[in-house]
Amino acid sequence: MGKFTEEINRRRTFAIISHPDAGKTTLTEKFLLYGGAINLAGSVKGKATARHAVSDWMEIEKERGISVTSSVLQFEYDGFCINILDTPGHQDFSEDTYRTLMAADSAVMVIDASKGVEAQTRKLFKVCGMRGIPIFTFINKMDRDAKDTFDLLDDIEKELGIATCPVNWPIGSGKEFKGIYDRNEKCVISYADTEKGTKEGTATRIPLSEEERLREMIGQEPVDKLLEEIELLDGASAEFDLELVRAGGLTPVCFGSALTNFGVEIFLKHFLEMTTTPLPRKADIGLVDPVENEFSAFVFKIQANMNKAHRDRIAFMRICSGKFDASMEVRHVQGGKVLRLSQPQQIMADERKILSEAYAGDIIGVFDPGIFSIGDTLCMPKEKFQYEGIPTFAPEHFARVRQVDTMKRKQFVKGIEQIAQEGAIQIFQEFNTGLEEIIVGVVGVLQFDVLKYRLENEYNVEIRLENLPYEHIRWIENQDEVNVEKLTGTSDMKKVRDMKGNPLLLFINSWSIGMTLDRNKGLVLTEFGR
Ligand code: G4P
Numbered sequence: 001m002g003k004f005t006e007e008i009n010r011r012r013t014f015a016i017i018s019h020p021d022a023g024k025t026t027l028t029e030k031f032l033l034y035g036g037a038i039n040l041a042g043s044v045k046g047k048a049t050a051r052h053a054v055s056d057w058m059e060i061e062k063e064r065g066i067s068v069t070s071s072v073l074q075f076e077y078d079g080f081c082i083n084i085l086d087t088p089g090h091q092d093f094s095e096d097t098y099r100t101l102m103a104a105d106s107a108v109m110v111i112d113a114s115k116g117v118e119a120q121t122r123k124l125f126k127v128c129g130m131r132g133i134p135i136f137t138f139i140n141k142m143d144r145d146a147k148d149t150f151d152l153l154d155d156i157e158k159e160l161g162i163a164t165c166p167v168n169w170p171i172g173s174g175k176e177f178k179g180i181y182d183r184n185e186k187c188v189i190s191y192a193d194t195e196k197g198t199k200e201g202t203a204t205r206i207p208l209s210e211e212e213r214l215r216e217m218i219g220q221e222p223v224d225k226l227l228e229e230i231e232l233l234d235g236a237s238a239e240f241d242l243e244l245v246r247a248g249g250l251t252p253v254c255f256g257s258a259l260t261n262f263g264v265e266i267f268l269k270h271f272l273e274m275t276t277t278p279l280p281r282k283a284d285i286g287l288v289d290p291v292e293n294e295f296s297a298f299v300f301k302i303q304a305n306m307n308k309a310h311r312d313r314i315a316f317m318r319i320c321s322g323k324f325d326a327s328m329e330v331r332h333v334q335g336g337k338v339l340r341l342s343q344p345q346q347i348m349a350d351e352r353k354i355l356s357e358a359y360a361g362d363i364i365g366v367f368d369p370g371i372f373s374i375g376d377t378l379c380m381p382k383e384k385f386q387y388e389g390i391p392t393f394a395p396e397h398f399a400r401v402r403q404v405d406t407m408k409r410k411q412f413v414k415g416i417e418q419i420a421q422e423g424a425i426q427i428f429q430e431f432n433t434g435l436e437e438i439i440v441g442v443v444g445v446l447q448f449d450v451l452k453y454r455l456e457n458e459y460n461v462e463i464r465l466e467n468l469p470y471e472h473i474r475w476i477e478n479q480d481e482v483n484v485e486k487l488t489g490t491s492d493m494k495k496v497r498d499m500k501g502n503p504l505l506l507f508i509n510s511w512s513i514g515m516t517l518d519r520n521k522g523l524v525l526t527e528f529g530r
Helices: 003-009 024-035 059-064 095-102 119-131 149-160 211-218 220-236 242-246 264-274 406-421 446-459 510-519
Strands: 011-018 072-077 080-085 106-112 135-140 163-166 168-171 179-182 187-190 205-207 250-255 281-283 286-288 296-304 313-321 323-325 329-332 337-340 345-348 351-354 357-359 363-367 377-379 397-403 426-430 434-442 463-468 472-476 494-498 503-507
Touching: 003 011, 003 357, 011 024, 011 095, 011 119, 024 072, 024 080, 024 106, 024 135, 024 264, 095 119, 095 296, 106 119, 119 149, 135 264, 149 163, 149 220, 149 250, 168 220, 168 250, 187 211, 205 211, 211 220, 242 250, 242 264, 250 264, 296 406, 397 406, 397 446, 406 426, 406 434, 406 446, 434 446, 446 463, 472 510, 503 510
Parallel strands: 011 080, 011 106, 106 135, 135 250, 163 250
Antiparallel strands: 072 080, 168 179, 179 187, 187 205, 281 286, 296 313, 296 377, 313 363, 323 357, 329 337, 329 377, 345 351, 345 363, 397 434, 397 463, 426 434, 426 494, 472 503, 494 503
16 A cells, blocks of 8 residues: 555544533543643643633634634544544534534534533534434543433434444443443443543453452442443344444444543544544545545635734635645636645644645645635646535524615625625525615524624624524525415515525424425425525
């Protein structure tokens, strides 16, 4: 195997998803610690603390002490080159969070053991499900009182509709947390808290066959309970099936405590064993294999003003095939131009480094003079294919937006259109009157503040937002076959158009959607735009 193939095959690119506070950041920090990327378990995006002072891209980030943007981290572990796509860890996440999943080959789902599946996990999971990527579950915070283990698994199966296969099994929780039982190796790994900043505690491995030693070590009762649970589990849980895991139908589950760094490396090892190398990606010429083809990539995120001093715009792209070399020329298919990507860089948390080469599986950020759009394809100059587009995700919050100073209409429209083009917000117009009234839709309400802030700071336009009560949006799948003017909906329904002129329906209640479908036979609605 040549170096080229080897480089691609050792890459693993995944996203971490969780509900805020489940421990995603803590887990990421521990991963990095194993990779030696940072010396101490410091902070990757330490909340209101130190590193935020470094991030210069948006005041809001500093003011609120949260990370608005997703970052990419790369580290080496055990011969693997790992790319982690971090997603904003706040309730107010945006469409970027969803799009990040479009660039990942698998997802790690972090669940708080005392809470089980929560709202945001559910939403993100839906997107993973749509792509059929493998999902690996880490049930965190076992050092705190947890829900019953069987209930937790049941919760995942029922709430998310994915079968579970525990790779290991926890022994107690909270003050009574004794460790985990490795089902494959049939041994118990006893829990040992670590001193903060060190790699790991002195966990002891005891084979289940050495029952006496086990009883001495972790106590009579926990061992009895464990033996009982193992029996139950072996009889009840789904058979391990790697193919099903890779198709996203079965999630391997590990337990541990990211904070005390217990079970993290075990999880990482299992995860790396089971997850995939960079996957082929669908294009209009069929599947593009990462190894068989020369360089290609697609843009999944555009971020403006990462560096205010330069007013720059960075386009993030996922390399799908081949090798990227900073000196090469590439074709920007949608723009119809052959160009050299300027200042290709790897964005590591808050730091950036210029890179000279990268391989399929990697994420690079390039300076964007305003030519790229989300979903654009880049490939070799002699080629011209396009990757399948990234769907538009349904916004859940809507507001009518007006500029305060009516004289600034032009800047206002230009600003709002540009911000929409970057994919931070979606804009809609009234069904009949057009752009006179602009309605903004966002996935997370924080984007409203981002919009207001950016229009004021970058375009010098003050705006007023009037919240609208709609929560559900549907595109009309068969718009050519229905007469939208004549649609009879419910009283809470509003007709609008997106910027391409496609008709859409907004609803306050989800039951109104069903009602509207009932009243208009043949109407087909969809949650994802084109
Ligand atoms: P997030 O990125 O998913 O939002 O979660 P994050 O890692 O920031 O963790 C949220 C809180 O949960 C943090 O506490 C963190 O220390 C704690 N935590 C994470 N993993 C574990 C664990 O395994 N066990 C326990 N007991 N706690 C855990 P915080 O007080 O909100 O923040 P901080 O002040 O400690 O930074």
